[in-house]
Amino acid sequence: MFLGKVIGTVWSTKKDENLVGSKLLIIRQLDLDLKEKQSFVVAVDSVGAGEGEIVLVATGSSARQTNITRNKPVDAVVMAIVDKFDISLKKKLEAETNN
Amino acid sequence: MFLGKVIGTVWSTKKDENLVGSKLLIIRQLDLDLKEKQSFVVAVDSVGAGEGEIVLVATGSSARQTNITRNKPVDAVVMAIVDKFDISLKKKLEAETNN
Amino acid sequence: MFLGKVIGTVWSTKKDENLVGSKLLIIRQLDLDLKEKQSFVVAVDSVGAGEGEIVLVATGSSARQTNITRNKPVDAVVMAIVDKFDISLKKKLEAETNN
Amino acid sequence: MFLGKVIGTVWSTKKDENLVGSKLLIIRQLDLDLKEKQSFVVAVDSVGAGEGEIVLVATGSSARQTNITRNKPVDAVVMAIVDKFDISLKKKLEAETNN
Amino acid sequence: MFLGKVIGTVWSTKKDENLVGSKLLIIRQLDLDLKEKQSFVVAVDSVGAGEGEIVLVATGSSARQTNITRNKPVDAVVMAIVDKFDISLKKKLEAETNN
Numbered sequence: 001m002f003l004g005k006v007i008g009t010v011w012s013t014k015k016d017e018n019l020v021g022s023k024l025l026i027i028r029q030l031d032l033d034l035k036e037k038q039s040f041v042v043a044v045d046s047v048g049a050g051e052g053e054i055v056l057v058a059t060g061s062s063a064r065q066t067n068i069t070r071n072k073p074v075d076a077v078v079m080a081i082v083d084k085f086d087i088s089l090k091k092k093l094e095a096e097t098n099n
Numbered sequence: 100m101f102l103g104k105v106i107g108t109v110w111s112t113k114k115d116e117n118l119v120g121s122k123l124l125i126i127r128q129l130d131l132d133l134k135e136k137q138s139f140v141v142a143v144d145s146v147g148a149g150e151g152e153i154v155l156v157a158t159g160s161s162a163r164q165t166n167i168t169r170n171k172p173v174d175a176v177v178m179a180i181v182d183k184f185d186i187s188l189k190k191k192l193e194a195e196t197n198n
Numbered sequence: 199m200f201l202g203k204v205i206g207t208v209w210s211t212k213k214d215e216n217l218v219g220s221k222l223l224i225i226r227q228l229d230l231d232l233k234e235k236q237s238f239v240v241a242v243d244s245v246g247a248g249e250g251e252i253v254l255v256a257t258g259s260s261a262r263q264t265n266i267t268r269n270k271p272v273d274a275v276v277m278a279i280v281d282k283f284d285i286s287l288k289k290k291l292e293a294e295t296n297n
Numbered sequence: 298m299f300l301g302k303v304i305g306t307v308w309s310t311k312k313d314e315n316l317v318g319s320k321l322l323i324i325r326q327l328d329l330d331l332k333e334k335q336s337f338v339v340a341v342d343s344v345g346a347g348e349g350e351i352v353l354v355a356t357g358s359s360a361r362q363t364n365i366t367r368n369k370p371v372d373a374v375v376m377a378i379v380d381k382f383d384i385s386l387k388k389k390l391e392a393e394t395n396n
Numbered sequence: 397m398f399l400g401k402v403i404g405t406v407w408s409t410k411k412d413e414n415l416v417g418s419k420l421l422i423i424r425q426l427d428l429d430l431k432e433k434q435s436f437v438v439a440v441d442s443v444g445a446g447e448g449e450i451v452l453v454a455t456g457s458s459a460r461q462t463n464i465t466r467n468k469p470v471d472a473v474v475m476a477i478v479d480k481f482d483i484s485l486k487k488k489l490e491a492e493t494n495n
Contacts, residue, residue: 001321001339001372003307008186010102012155014146015179016165024100024155024179026131026186032323032337040131042100042155046370047311056309056321056339061160061259061358061457062372066313069370073145073168073178075100075161079370080312080321087305087323107285109201111254113245114278115264123199123254123278125230125285139230141199141254160259160358160457172244172267172277174260175199206483208399210452212443213476214462222397222452222476224428224483238428240397240452259358259457271442271465271475273458274397298420298438298471300406329422329436343469344410353408353420353438358457359471363412366469376469377411377420384404384422 001056003030003082006049010042018072025049025078027057032087043076044069056080100155102129102181105148109141117171124148124177126156131186142175143168155179199254201228201280204247208240216270223247223276225255230285241274242267254278298353300327300379303346307339315369322346322375324354329384340373341366353377397452399426399478402445406438414468421445421474423453428483439472440465452476 004027012024023045029037034054041057046066049055055078063077064070103126111123122144128136133153140156145165148154154177162176163169202225210222221243227235232252239255244264247253253276261275262268301324309321320342326334331351338354343363346352352375360374361367400423408420419441425433430450437453442462445451451474459473460466 003339008184010155010179010181011183011185012179013182015155016145018164019179026184028131031335032325038130042102046313056307056312058370058372060372062361062370064161064164065315065361065368065370071164073157073161073164073176075157075159077370080307080309080316082307083310084308085305085323086308107283109254109278109280110282110284111278112281114254115244117263118278125283127230137229141201163260163263170263172256172260172263172275173199174256174258206481208452208476208478209480209482210476211479213452214442216461217476224481226428236427240399262458262461269461271454271458271461271473272397273454273456300438328434329424343412353406353411355469355471357471359460359469362414362460362467362469374469377406377408377415379406380409381407382404382422383407 001058004028004055004057005030005036006051006053006055008051016073019074022068022072027055027078030054034085041076043078044074045078047078047081049078049081054082054085056082100157103127103154103156104129104135105150105152105154107150115172118173121167126154126177129153133184140175142177143173144177146177146180148177148180153181153184155181199256202226202253202255203228203234204249204251204253206249214271217272220266220270225253225276228252232283239274241276242272243276245276245279247276247279252280252283254280298355301325301352301354302327302333303348303350303352305348313370316371319365319369324352324375327351331382338373340375341371342375344375344378346375346378351379351382353379397454400424400451400453401426401432402447402449402451404447412469415470418464423451423474426450430481437472439474440470441474443474443477445474445477450478450481452478
């Protein structure tokens, strides 16, 4: 999964009939410092994520393994909202090698 | 899914027999400002998208989950035409950090 | 699918038994101006493509959806030979924004 | 599979119901000299990997082929802890071509 | 499939139970001139490839379509050893456009 932030929504009237009712979120990828990268995807929401929240996105066929996305033509799903992101080891290493 | 714009069509006579009748669109990837990026794919149309329209493209096995693409050797499908693309949060953030 | 040009062939004696008889083509990726990019893949031929021809390549599990590749360990297949590639819209836009 | 190092953990309360109990690790990709690259993924642990350990990560649908991840919306799994990583050939070649 | 060279081996004791007995090879990607690129993967061997040999690697779900990898959490397999790699067309084109 990749780490992302919900930054917007996509509206579509003319779409695959199986997608009616699915919420399409715009997710910007985050780096390890939680800064936004340039890349983004449009993903179906399966956990009620809101704008500004930090989430995990599963892609490919794995994106179809939720009750909301099963058998639908979607290749990205928000399947978790992140509470805490602990990279203490990273910070420890950086402190040791800092110069 | 990624955001793209329909910029053309591919014609092919000699192709997998299951693809007869499928419309093959050339889709250029868009960034968050809806500017065209260099990358593009050829995708099957499943929603009647026309040249110049902004669309969503699903890739991989998910591209075979529409009535038009099921069990066919295609790895990209246009499965939605975009009506509105709301990234107000992004703009808000940029305004705050603008210098 | 991506757009490519057949530029060569790979021969292999020691290979998965299901691949006996499959023709392995070297396909170089093309940009929108049909110029060759650096990236290339080795793909199974399912449509009788010859050297120099412009083709479409499907990748991933979709590459196994032809009669020639079904259930085989291949992740790229040539599934169409391109007759015509129409990006008139792109050219129109470029003419308008040319400076 | 790609080579990575476990550098942290992600906590999530609001997530797909099938993910309850799965441990989510932050894995940074390594190069051939075992130096950390910029890219990282969040992967489910299936082998009891701890922080600082060097592991292999399988992605895509292959990430769902363990007892812990089957049928779940996850696209990356830690499926092996690396004991030894032997690239003696690489070193030999570099010694020969060194100038 | 991509073209690669076997440059080493990975040993792992603690791994998914289905991987016991599978040989894990380190494969470095090659360009069209058979020069090694920076990128590499760890792939299961299904054809008895040895160090220094030039091989083809299939990735994703296609990597699970050999007798050795079926239903296992692996996303890359060596499924052919390359005997000959013919890109005469490429050389011809380069000769013509050389300046």
